[in-house]
Amino acid sequence: xxxxxxxxxxxxxxxxxxxxxxxxxxxxxxxxxxxxxxxxxxxxxxxxxxxxxxxxxxxxxxxxxxxxxxxxxxxxxxxxxxxxxxxxxxxxxxxxxxxxxxxxxxxxxxxxxxxxxxxxxxxxxxxxxxxxxxxxxxxxxxxxxxxxxxxxxxxxxxxxxxxxxxxxxxxxxxxxxxxxxxxxxxxxxxxxxxxxxxxxxxxxxxxxxxxxxxxxxxxxxxxxxxxxxxxxxxxxxxxxxxxxxxxxxxxxxxxxxxxxxxxxxxxxxxxxxxxxxxxxxxxxxxxxxxxxxxxxxxxxxxxxxxxxxxxxxxxxxxxxxxxxxxxxx
Amino acid sequence: xxxxxxxxxxxxxxxxxxxxxxxxxxxxxxxxxxxxxxxxxxxxxxxxxxxxxxxxxxxxxxxxxxxxxxxxxxxxxxxxxxxxxxxxxxxxxxxxxxxxxxxxxxxxxxxxxxxxxxxxxxxxxxxxxxxxxxxxxxxxxxxxxxxxxxxxxxxxxxxxxxxxxxxxxxxxxxxxx
Ligand SMILES: Cc1cc2nc3c(=O)[nH]c(=O)nc-3n(C[C@H](O)[C@H](O)[C@H](O)COP(=O)(O)OP(=O)(O)OC[C@H]3O[C@@H](n4cnc5c(N)ncnc54)[C@H](O)[C@@H]3O)c2cc1C
Ligand code: SF4
Ligand code: FES
Ligand code: FES
Numbered sequence: 001x002x003x004x005x006x007x008x009x010x011x012x013x014x015x016x017x018x019x020x021x022x023x024x025x026x027x028x029x030x031x032x033x034x035x036x037x038x039x040x041x042x043x044x045x046x047x048x049x050x051x052x053x054x055x056x057x058x059x060x061x062x063x064x065x066x067x068x069x070x071x072x073x074x075x076x077x078x079x080x081x082x083x084x085x086x087x088x089x090x091x092x093x094x095x096x097x098x099x100x101x102x103x104x105x106x107x108x109x110x111x112x113x114x115x116x117x118x119x120x121x122x123x124x125x126x127x128x129x130x131x132x133x134x135x136x137x138x139x140x141x142x143x144x145x146x147x148x149x150x151x152x153x154x155x156x157x158x159x160x161x162x163x164x165x166x167x168x169x170x171x172x173x174x175x176x177x178x179x180x181x182x183x184x185x186x187x188x189x190x191x192x193x194x195x196x197x198x199x200x201x202x203x204x205x206x207x208x209x210x211x212x213x214x215x216x217x218x219x220x221x222x223x224x225x226x227x228x229x230x231x232x233x234x235x236x237x238x239x240x241x242x243x244x245x246x247x248x249x250x251x252x253x254x255x256x257x258x259x260x261x262x263x264x265x266x267x268x269x270x271x272x273x274x275x276x277x278x279x280x281x282x283x284x285x286x287x288x289x290x291x292x293x294x295x296x297x298x299x300x301x302x303x304x305x306x307x308x309x310x311x312x313x314x315x316x317x318x319x320x321x322x323x324x325x326x327x328x329x
Numbered sequence: 330x331x332x333x334x335x336x337x338x339x340x341x342x343x344x345x346x347x348x349x350x351x352x353x354x355x356x357x358x359x360x361x362x363x364x365x366x367x368x369x370x371x372x373x374x375x376x377x378x379x380x381x382x383x384x385x386x387x388x389x390x391x392x393x394x395x396x397x398x399x400x401x402x403x404x405x406x407x408x409x410x411x412x413x414x415x416x417x418x419x420x421x422x423x424x425x426x427x428x429x430x431x432x433x434x435x436x437x438x439x440x441x442x443x444x445x446x447x448x449x450x451x452x453x454x455x456x457x458x459x460x461x462x463x464x465x466x467x468x469x470x471x472x473x474x475x476x477x478x479x480x481x482x483x484x485x486x487x488x489x490x491x492x493x494x495x496x497x498x499x500x501x502x503x504x505x506x
Contacts, residue, residue, distance in 0.1 A: 003335040006355040006401055028399070032379055035358070035397045039377060046334075048355075050402060100467025102385050102392045102445070237466040238380070 001038050005047040012180050012212055015051050020182050020210045022047045027212065029072060029111040032103050037116065041125055042133060056110075056214055059083065065220035071110030071213040075166065076101065078109055088218060090227035090246055094169035097231040100238050110213035113167060113177065113193065116204065117160035117268075118240055119149065131157045132201045139201075147306035148242060151298075151314070153267040158201030159304065161265055162194055163240045168264035169229055171272045172246035175218050181211040190216075194269030201268075223248035223260070223325075230321040231264070232313060241265040243314045247321035249280070256280050261297060261322075266314055273297040276318070285326045287319065294318040332401060340404050344369070345413025353400050360384045362400035363410060371411035371440045375469075382468035385441035386410050392445045392467075411440035414447065423447055423485040431502035432481035434472035442468050446482045454490055456482070 025047035037043040056072040079095035121140035129138035149159040227248035233239040244264035250257040259280040263271040276297040294315040332355040375383035387409035449464040487494040
């Protein structure tokens with residue numbers, strides 16, 4: 001790890017002030033991604049601003065019937081919170097499917113949103129070509145191993161995926177990210193928070209470098225237990241998703257009032273598929289309907305040499321997740 | 330608190346119930362501070378990436394990976410390492426059960442398994458096998474195949490609940506047939 005300065009802050013205003021003064025400095029939350037990347041010098045912040053003492057750990061019901069998740073609430077506390085288990089079981093399932101109990105005790109909700117790709121070329125500076133790490137250097141994954149890379153929304157500059165499970169559920173639940181910068185607070189819809197790589201793959205999100213995430217706000221959810229997070233991975237604990245699906249259906253006696261569908265492991269951001277949601281709305285629950293929705297969801301897929309399997313895998317995962325969410329399993 | 334680059338800071342840590350003052354550079358992980366500055370080598374170095382769990386310690390009672398925590402972050406928190414698991418009264422029942430059932434072979438993973446299991450039994454004194462498996466799922470063991478570890482946690486839990494469920498003498502490690 002390269003040497004750095006370290007400062008603890010205990011309120012949002014001080015955190016934002018500190019980060020605005022130090023170019024390249026970073027907030028330290030659970031550290032499970034940042035410290036890891038600092039060890040192999042992918043990240044080299046001159047200064048760490050430790051935000052763990054800011055009181056942003058709460059998980060509270062909001063007046064509209066939604067829930068506000070503090071940015072510094074731990075992933076384990078979030079997943080196990082009675083309000084989340086009861087009203088947003090999709091989110092609990094997604095979080096608990098990721099990492100390990102110890103990591104979830106450390107990882108924060110804000111940090112989870114900002115975790116970086118697990119593209120092996122990005123994570124290992126021994127590979128000189130990575131546009132995300134060193135803009136303009138090229139992309140090692142295009143010609144190299146890319147069996148776990150994106151099949152949707154990629155560019156010829158970067159084909160990395162966003163690794164989070166939690167964020168896939170947040171996309172389906174239409175969460176809002178509340179952030180604070182030097183000029184005050186603003187709200188970013190989860191769908192606008194993560195970016196596609198385009199020609200600037202070094203920028204993962206629309207959060208500004210001097211902005212602090214303060215909370216993730218969940219609107220009231222009509223889906224409850226008619227939801228399912230399905231994660232397909234190489235081993236049952238401790239592995240990132242090859243493909244994952246967050247499915248939520250608002251059902252009324254066999255008919256679908258509305259549905260939400262988001263995919264993980266397939267794109268540079270949690271991939272919400274509104275076309276498939278539209279295909280489900282107003283229809284009667286059935287497996288053949290789910291098959292149509294799955295085809296629609298993957299219609300724009302552009303797999304590469306090693307990851308064509310993901311297209312069929314994602315379709316089957318969608319059908320399976322919808323079948324479980326709809327209670328037809 | 331604030332610290333300058335490469336300059337050591339003098340920090341007060343609470344380790345195994347004792348308050349210790351120690352000076353270290355800001356970029357040292359808690360794992361490095363424990364092993365290198367405090368000579369508490371019971372906590373093991375593994376992958377350094379959060380993947381193996383062998384560096385787990387309890388911070389404010391919760392299992393975390395000391396390879397991904399800065400030493401500075403531990404200031405003001407209660408850290409428990411394997412060295413703090415036995416008391417004046419003797420070994421912790423989990424340590425006894427691990428020894429009795431041979432739940433350790435090379436033993437490299439044991440400190441972390443013991444601490445993680447300790448926290449589990451504090452929260453849930455009667456975990457079922459799935460709950461034990463889940464709680465320990467972040468810890469890798471390359472020797473035992475895990476079954477003996479699960480059995481040892483079950484034995485310790487039963488003993489701690491005061492149940493008379495001693496294993497057959499032949500399965501106690503070191504028993505001579
Ligand atoms: C071995 C391993 C396995 C894993 N498996 C999975 C998995 O299966 N599924 C999954 O989803 N995740 C997995 N993870 C990733 C884990 O969930 C993330 O590392 C974690 O959520 C990051 O949160 P953190 O609080 O530790 O972030 P940190 O490492 O502290 O920070 C990450 C980034 O976010 C920034 N940041 C943090 N908080 C804020 C804030 N409030 N405002 C602004 N910026 C902020 C930091 O500056 C940093 O750039 C795994 C991690 C490891 C190490
Ligand atoms: S896919 Fe993206 S992160 Fe991976 S090597 Fe290419 S540019 Fe880097
Ligand atoms: S050394 Fe910390 S998890 Fe492997
Ligand atoms: S006993 Fe050797 S790694 Fe577990």
